[in-house]
Amino acid sequence: MDLQWSDEQTHLRDEIAKFARDELNHGLIERDRAGEFNRDGWLKCARMGVHGLPVPTEFGGLGMDALTTVGVLESLGYGCQDNGLVFSINAHMWTLEMPVLGFGTPEQKKKFLPKLVSGEMIGANAMSEPNSGSDAYAMATTAKKRGDVYLLNGSKVFCSNGPIADVYLAFANVDPSLGPNGVTGFLVERNSPGLSLGKHTEKMGLRTSPMSEVFFEDCEVPEANRLGREGAGKMLFADSMSWERGCILASAVGTMRRLLEKSIAYAKEREQFGQPIGKFQMVQAKIVDMKMRLDAARALLYRAAWQKSQRKSVYLEAAMAKMVISESWIECARHAMQIHGGYGYTVEYEIERELRDALGSTLYSGTSEIQRTIIASLMGL
Amino acid sequence: MERQAIVDKVKNYVLAQFLPGEDPNELTPDTPLMTTGILDSLATLKLVTFLEQEFNITVEAHEADAENLNTLDQIADLVSGKL
Numbered sequence: 001m002d003l004q005w006s007d008e009q010t011h012l013r014d015e016i017a018k019f020a021r022d023e024l025n026h027g028l029i030e031r032d033r034a035g036e037f038n039r040d041g042w043l044k045c046a047r048m049g050v051h052g053l054p055v056p057t058e059f060g061g062l063g064m065d066a067l068t069t070v071g072v073l074e075s076l077g078y079g080c081q082d083n084g085l086v087f088s089i090n091a092h093m094w095t096l097e098m099p100v101l102g103f104g105t106p107e108q109k110k111k112f113l114p115k116l117v118s119g120e121m122i123g124a125n126a127m128s129e130p131n132s133g134s135d136a137y138a139m140a141t142t143a144k145k146r147g148d149v150y151l152l153n154g155s156k157v158f159c160s161n162g163p164i165a166d167v168y169l170a171f172a173n174v175d176p177s178l179g180p181n182g183v184t185g186f187l188v189e190r191n192s193p194g195l196s197l198g199k200h201t202e203k204m205g206l207r208t209s210p211m212s213e214v215f216f217e218d219c220e221v222p223e224a225n226r227l228g229r230e231g232a233g234k235m236l237f238a239d240s241m242s243w244e245r246g247c248i249l250a251s252a253v254g255t256m257r258r259l260l261e262k263s264i265a266y267a268k269e270r271e272q273f274g275q276p277i278g279k280f281q282m283v284q285a286k287i288v289d290m291k292m293r294l295d296a297a298r299a300l301l302y303r304a305a306w307q308k309s310q311r312k313s314v315y316l317e318a319a320m321a322k323m324v325i326s327e328s329w330i331e332c333a334r335h336a337m338q339i340h341g342g343y344g345y346t347v348e349y350e351i352e353r354e355l356r357d358a359l360g361s362t363l364y365s366g367t368s369e370i371q372r373t374i375i376a377s378l379m380g381l
Numbered sequence: 382m383e384r385q386a387i388v389d390k391v392k393n394y395v396l397a398q399f400l401p402g403e404d405p406n407e408l409t410p411d412t413p414l415m416t417t418g419i420l421d422s423l424a425t426l427k428l429v430t431f432l433e434q435e436f437n438i439t440v441e442a443h444e445a446d447a448e449n450l451n452t453l454d455q456i457a458d459l460v461s462g463k464l
Contacts, residue, residue: 103443137422181416181447232446234422239442311439315426377423378430380398 001306009068013075017254019048020079028082028208032353035200035207037164038085045089046119050076055097059113066308070250070301077251078258081350083357084208086251091160091209092116094244096123096169099185103228103236108187112167124165126156126188126214127237133158134370136171137180137234141216143172148223150174150186152194152216160364162212163200166190170216171237174230183233187225194219205356238315244365246304246318249325252361253301256294256329259336259354263287266340277339286335293328300324316378323371326361333358382464387436387457394431395453399424410454415447425450432456438463 005013024041031038045051053069055061064072073090080086097116100108115121132138141154152172159168168188175182188195198213228236264287267278277283304317333355337344344351362368388410396405399419414420420428428450429440438460449459 102441178416179418180422228443229446229448232443235425235442235445238422238426238445242442313426313429313433313440315430374423374426378427 001303003067003302003306005071009071012068013071016048016050016072017075017079019044020076024080024082024085029347029350029353031082032084032207033347035202035210037088037208037210038082039164041082041085042088042122043119045076045085046117050089051093051097051119052117054093055101055113055117059101059109060117061113066247066305067302070247070305073247073250074254074257074298074301077254079254080251081258081354082208083251083255083354084206087206087248087357088122088161088209090244090248090251091125092123094248095125095240096167098243099169099227099236099240100187102239103185103232105224107224108227112187115166121166122161122164124159124161124168124214125240126159126162126168126170128156128158130155130157134367136237137183139171139173139183141170141172142176143174143184143186143221145174145223150221150223150226152186152188152219152221154216155198156214156216158201158211158364159214160209160211162214163197163210168195168214169227169240170214170221171233172216178231180234181231183237184230185227185233185236186221187227188216188219188221189225192219192221203360205353205358205360207356241365242313242315242318243308245322245371246301246308246314248365249297249322249329249361250301250305252325252329252358253294253298255354255358256290256297256332259332259351260287260290260294262351263290263336263339270341283339286339290332290335293332297321297325297328316375319366319371319374319378322365323362323368323375326358327368329358329361330355382436382461384457384461387460388453390435391428391432391456391460392453394435395419395428398427398431408453410457411452413451414453415451420450428456432460436460436464 049062052061053064057063129139143150143152170186170188173182174184194217196215201211268276270277300321304314304321307314337351343349429445
């Protein structure tokens with residue numbers, strides 16, 4: 001495994017971190033309070049090539065391998081404090097772009113990918129339902145074939161990017177008697193007859209990444225928008241999750257680095273009992289713990305991405321990376337708050353938001369409990 | 382590698398991992414695995430990982446469905462096509 005960044009990769013990473021610091025953080029406290037998506041920042045990121053990092057150049061992307069992609073996303077997370085915007089970009093990339101790239105017909109790729117890469121089109125994934133979360137394939141949403149269209153009926157919850165999306169990758173069962181083998185993916189466009197949005201889902205963290213319910217009521221989806229074969233939804237989702245789990249938290253590794261540096265700077269500057277608090281061993285221990293968690297998380301991230309670059313399945317490695325990064329992110333944010341004391345609890349210091357943003361990461365893309373179940377199973381248990 | 386050798390290796394793996402205690406004679410080359418639920422979603426991931434490591438191949442995500450992995454025969458076809 002070669003983890004030496006080339007000059008070109010280093011330049012790109014530095015450029016993205018600087019861009020993010022300069023262009024994406026203004027007005028964040030207010031946007032977080034209002035739960036407001038930064039569409040301008042979204043388009044700026046797209047123009048920088050972020051949305052299309054792993055997408056081949058023929059569709060407007062940069063054609064980067066998985067390792068370079070996560071390295072750049074790590075830099076984005078390092079520079080950009082708007083974790084909600086970064087999450088929206090990741091959801092768009094891993095749960096829509098990559099499934100289209102992996103399972104789409106040439107026509108589907110040509111129709112959707114250039115606009116997804118340019119940021120003109122926003123993607124969302126519609127999988128979870130009121131009664132099927134971790135047991136995702138127990139979904140109630142159905143798709144019945146009528147001539148050359150499918151009629152989708154059902155409701156989806158926790159749809160990230162739901163309120164702002166132009167296209168949804170929706171999962172529905174074409175034959176519930178087949179159980180999970182009937183699950184099929186559909187690219188449902190925003191203006192499809194029968195598609196409607198529920199209320200905006202207000203969240204504890206990642207508030208700048210909008211979320212909503214999505215309803216399908218005899219929603220007409222052309223057969224040409226079926227993604228993959230009928231019944232292929234199970235592997236479509238598994239592949240999408242593999243990408244998502246392996247890469248969605250790359251930015252969180254950058255965020256952890258930012259929290260670590262901020263905590264070190266504060267520990268050197270803040271004095272109590274006549275000396276900087278960084279001289280106290282209990283503060284030092286927290287910072288050392290943050291550093292260890294950061295490096296371990298980064299190593300697992302890079303391993304999963306490197307293996308993905310070798311075109312190997314990474315179900316085990318992605319589950320491990322996702323679980324360790326998410327749990328480490330939360331611990332780093334908790335330590336950062338503790339080191340900052342009462343100031344860390346205030347909105348002004350922008351640590352409390354980091355903690356709120358981190359907390360959801362052990363829930364989405366499969367809970368930590370599900371990741372442990374997958375890891376145990378793949379170890380033969 | 383001969384096709385029968387692929388079938389035998391995969392059969393042994395499926396018996397050990399997903400059908401412990403089952404009479405090996407009951408698992409024939411055309412016994413349905415996915416459509417009967419022997420290979421559920423997690424078991425499918427395990428099988429794909431096994432195939433990639435054992436035969437040093439890459440199984441694309443879109444290939445890992447009932448059209449390619451439902452029986453030992455189909456799995457052997459998929460694997461032998463990649464060797």
